[in-house]
C-alpha cells in the first residue's frame with residue numbers, strides 16, 4: 001500500500017483507544033474542502049513510506065498501542081490494503097478504516113476476512129442525490145460508483161463491526177434538512193457524526 005503519512009499516536013481517531021494512524025496516498029475524489037491535498041493530488045505526493053517501516057514501528061510499540069487507524073486519502077484504492085492489514089492484525093491490533101465507500105467489494109472482503117473492527121464512511125450528501133454528491137466530491141460519479149456507495153452503506157449498516165457514517169457540513173451546500181435526511185438514511189448504523197467546516201478549517205465534530 002502507498003503510505004503518505006504516519007502518526008505515531010492519537011487518542012482522537014479511534015474512540016476509546018490509543019491508536020497509530022496510517023495515511024494512504026491517493027484518492028478517487030476531489031472534494032473542494034479536502035484538508036489532505038498532499039494525500040490526494042499526485043503532484044503534491046511525498047515519497048511513500050515503506051510498509052516495513054510502519055510494521056516495524058508497530059511491532060516495537062504494540063505493548064502500549066491498542067489500535068491502528070487506516071485513513072487517507074482513500075485506503076481502498078490500494079489493492080494491497082488487505083495484505084497490509086493482515087500484517088497489522090498479526091501484531092494484535094484493533095483496526096479502524098476510514099473510507100469514502102467507493103470500493104464496496106474491498107469493504108466486503110475486509111469484513112468477510114476479519115480485517116477490520118470499525119469502519120467510518122463519509123456521506124457527502126443524501127444517498128441517491130448524486131448531482132449533489134458530484135458538487136461535493138468534484139468528479140462525475142459513474143453508475144458503478146453510485147452502486148458501490150449504496151452497497152457500502154448496506155454493508156456497514158448490516159455489519160457486526162462498529163459502523164460510523166459522517167458528513168463534513170459545508171455551509172454553502174448543506175442545510176440542516178439535508179443533514180437530517182442523511183442521518184435518517186443510515187439510522188441502523190452505530191454512529192452518525194457531523195464535522196463543521198468554516199473558513200477553510202474543520203472546527204468541531206458533533207454527534208447529531
Ligand code: SF4
Nearest residue numbers: 027029030031034073
Ligand atoms: S474523499 Fe476524503 S481524502 Fe478524498 S478528496 Fe474527499 S475529503 Fe479528501
